[in-house]
Each structure stands twice: as structure tokens, then as C-alpha cells.
Amino acid sequence: MKRAMLAMMGALALAGCKTGDVMSAGSVALGLLPLVTNATSKPAPGSAAATMTKEIFLDTNRLYVSTAKRISAAVDNGRLTKAYSPDARRPDFCKLVEAVLAQIEDGDVSGKLKRLDCQAEKDVSDMEDALGRGDAVTFAAAKGRATGRLAEMDTVISAAEKSTPILVTPETSP
Amino acid sequence: MSLPVTPQALITLLTQGAALAGADSPAFQAVGEGLKQFLDDREHAKLEAVLASARSERKAAHDEAQSKL
Numbered sequence: 001m002k003r004a005m006l007a008m009m010g011a012l013a014l015a016g017c018k019t020g021d022v023m024s025a026g027s028v029a030l031g032l033l034p035l036v037t038n039a040t041s042k043p044a045p046g047s048a049a050a051t052m053t054k055e056i057f058l059d060t061n062r063l064y065v066s067t068a069k070r071i072s073a074a075v076d077n078g079r080l081t082k083a084y085s086p087d088a089r090r091p092d093f094c095k096l097v098e099a100v101l102a103q104i105e106d107g108d109v110s111g112k113l114k115r116l117d118c119q120a121e122k123d124v125s126d127m128e129d130a131l132g133r134g135d136a137v138t139f140a141a142a143k144g145r146a147t148g149r150l151a152e153m154d155t156v157i158s159a160a161e162k163s164t165p166i167l168v169t170p171e172t173s174p
Numbered sequence: 175m176s177l178p179v180t181p182q183a184l185i186t187l188l189t190q191g192a193a194l195a196g197a198d199s200p201a202f203q204a205v206g207e208g209l210k211q212f213l214d215d216r217e218h219a220k221l222e223a224v225l226a227s228a229r230s231e232r233k234a235a236h237d238e239a240q241s242k243l
Contacts, residue, residue: 054221061228068235075242083243094240114243121236128225 051143052136057127060146064124067150068117070157078165080157083111094118113156120149 074080087093087102088111096102097118104111123146130139195202 054224058224058228061232065231065235068232068239071239072235072242080243088243110243114240117236117239117243121232124232125229128229132225 052131052134052139054131056143057124057131057139060127060143060150061124063150064120064146067120067153067157070161071113071117071153074157074160079160079163080110080113081166083114084108085111087111088114094122098122109156109160113153116149116153116156120146120153123149 071080075082083089083104085103085105085108087096088104088108090096093102093114097115102115104115123142126142127139127146130136130142191205192202195205
């Protein structure tokens, strides 16, 4: 008996076989499918968890990364300046934002964008945590916030990308 | 190292195991649990690797954007 069990598990380990193969073939053949679960399996349609998948997270993560890279590029080519609000220059700026303590001066477009970037990154991070916990409600809420903030960021960055580059002069020491 | 074992070979192996132990036997149920754990762990490890890669890319882009703004 033990030999049969060991042989089965050993074969699986040695095979490096794909989970899908085993699920679709071996498990189904033996009626073991109910025992086999998948970390990102899709729940029943209509349930709240139906909106939580690894792919949704990865898509949002990808959108965040491309948006953040557009910010860096816009600063590099002079379409965006550095934020000038004092809070935005602090190293713990994102913590201030999270605590709703960060003050951004009126007209500081880059400061507002920087704040949005903190919030969007936190939203995507929350999505990741929720995915790990299997918490579909939190995942959906974080996804909604991230989507909204990324759209706001896109509006600001797009406007900057169409603007005339600002002449950037290197800072000189006195 | 991975050896090429086909799904068909696995079916044969598992079916023979079921015949030996009896599909309803506690021993075979234990095999099922073992298989479930094995596959869960395997999926979890794969998911973790994907998430870690996405997280790393996100943090790098975030840090750069924050430092530039």
C-alpha cells in the first residue's frame, strides 16, 4: 500500500507535470477532482469572488507600472517639474498621504500627481494582499480605487506629455 | 530534474494504485489528500513567484517616479 502511494507521489514529483494535465487526466479519471483546488480558481458566476483573479491583478499592476514609468519619462524630458509643496519633498511623503496628512499646495500639479502615485501603488498593493488572502470584497474595492486613480493620473500625464517642454537647468551649488 | 511522464502514464499509475488499495479505502483517500496538498503547494509556489515579480516591478517603478517628482 505504502509502495503504491509512494510510487504515485514520486511519479508526480519527478514528472514536473503541469497541474492542468493532472487535473484534467489523472484526477478526473479517479474522481479526485473535488479534492484538487487551484489557488486562483474561478468561483461560481455571480458571486463577489468572481471578479478576483490573478490576471486582473496583473493587468492592474502592469497599468500602474506603465503609468509610473510615464511619470519618470515626463520629468526626464521636461514635461513635468518636481513637486514644490514642502510635504511632497519629504521622504515619508507616501506615509503622510496614507495618514491623510499630506498638504499639497494649490497649483502644484506634480505634487498632486505624486500623491496619486502613492495612493495608486497602495491600492495595487492592497489588491495583491487581498488576492493572497482570498478576500474578493477587498480586492474589488481596491481595484475600483486603483482604476479611478490611474485614470486621473493618465489625464494629468497626458496633458503634460502634450505640453511644451520646460527648460531644465542643472542645479548649481553656491 | 523532471522526467517526461505523460498524463496517460499517470492515469495508468493512479488507476493501478486505486485497484490495489480500493478507491474508497482510507489509504487511497490519503493518497488523494496527498495529491491535493502536492498540487496546492505547487500552484501556491507558482503564484507566489508571479506575484513577487509583479511586486518588484511595481516597487521599482514607484520608487523611481517618486524620486523624480
